[in-house]
Amino acid sequence: MTRVKICGIRSLEEALWAVEAGADALGFILVPHSKRYIEPQKLRQITAHLPPFINKVGVFAGEPPNRVSEIIRYCFLDTIQFHGGEPVDHYRHIKAAKIKVISLDPQQITSSNSGHPNNPRENVASPNWELLHTEASQGLVQGILLDSTVQGQSGGTGTPLPWKELHFKTILAEIKKANIPFILAGGLHPENVQEAIQITQPYGVDVSSGVEREGRKDQEQITRFIHAAKTKASKPQSIR
Numbered sequence: 001m002t003r004v005k006i007c008g009i010r011s012l013e014e015a016l017w018a019v020e021a022g023a024d025a026l027g028f029i030l031v032p033h034s035k036r037y038i039e040p041q042k043l044r045q046i047t048a049h050l051p052p053f054i055n056k057v058g059v060f061a062g063e064p065p066n067r068v069s070e071i072i073r074y075c076f077l078d079t080i081q082f083h084g085g086e087p088v089d090h091y092r093h094i095k096a097a098k099i100k101v102i103s104l105d106p107q108q109i110t111s112s113n114s115g116h117p118n119n120p121r122e123n124v125a126s127p128n129w130e131l132l133h134t135e136a137s138q139g140l141v142q143g144i145l146l147d148s149t150v151q152g153q154s155g156g157t158g159t160p161l162p163w164k165e166l167h168f169k170t171i172l173a174e175i176k177k178a179n180i181p182f183i184l185a186g187g188l189h190p191e192n193v194q195e196a197i198q199i200t201q202p203y204g205v206d207v208s209s210g211v212e213r214e215g216r217k218d219q220e221q222i223t224r225f226i227h228a229a230k231t232k233a234s235k236p237q238s239i240r
């Protein structure tokens with residue numbers, strides 16, 4: 001069954017909505033410029049009151065290793081999500097599971113399909129797959145998350161990746177070679193998550209904007225999202 005992370009939680013009430021609906025993980029944004037930022041002092045008050053068996057993920061972008069280590073311990077977090085292109089090697093001493101984020105520009109993926117008949121990858125800024133495979137084989141990362149970047153902004157953009165595009169299939173093939181769990185993010189919501197899962201077959205899905213209403217987490221959207229993600233779709237889908 002597909003694991004679900006609900007990200008950008010800012011209160012105990014929101015966290016308990018997600019837990020009640022069956023979330024496997026909760027994400028907390030520790031990126032100070034984000035509109036979903038939560039202060040460590042407030043976060044600790046949430047995590048201290050959560051039931052067991054729920055994975056608590058801290059989302060960071062470019063925070064120095066010592067600061068990350070301090071927050072992980074202070075806030076009782078289990079997992080680090082590196083959302084700022086950090087060299088994960090610098091964080092190897094920290095005792096937490098690590099998720100490396102690869103941010104992709106949806107427009108570049110789409111244009112690479114039609115751009116050049118002989119080389120569909122020509123226009124795409126390709127991630128460093130060799131580095132990812134090395135990090136995975138050395139046990140430096142335990143998961144890889146694909147997210148969308150829009151005009152230089154990555155994280156919480158609410159923009160879907162073009163998972164139906166042919167070039168996306170080649171990206172997935174590279175990720176699967178690393179042989180670590182793959183998590184799909186970027187613009188997922190209750191209406192598209194089943195199709196996205198059917199096409200990409202991820203270990204887990206991650207959502208922030210897609211379970212909000214007027215900028216705040218919404219209990220009904222969270223419940224619908226988790227239900228959809230954990231229910232098998234009836235119609236088969238394929239990549240065109």
Ligand SMILES: O=C(O)c1ccccc1N[C@@H]1O[C@H](COP(=O)(O)O)[C@@H](O)[C@H]1O
Pocket residue numbers: 007008027029031034035036059061083145147154155156157158159185186187188206207208209210
């Ligand atoms: O959610 C944020 O505000 C955020 C800020 C900075 C880095 C990451 C952030 N969230 C991550 O973004 C993706 C997808 O978000 P969305 O569903 O498209 O809104 C997900 O991995 C979140 O963990």
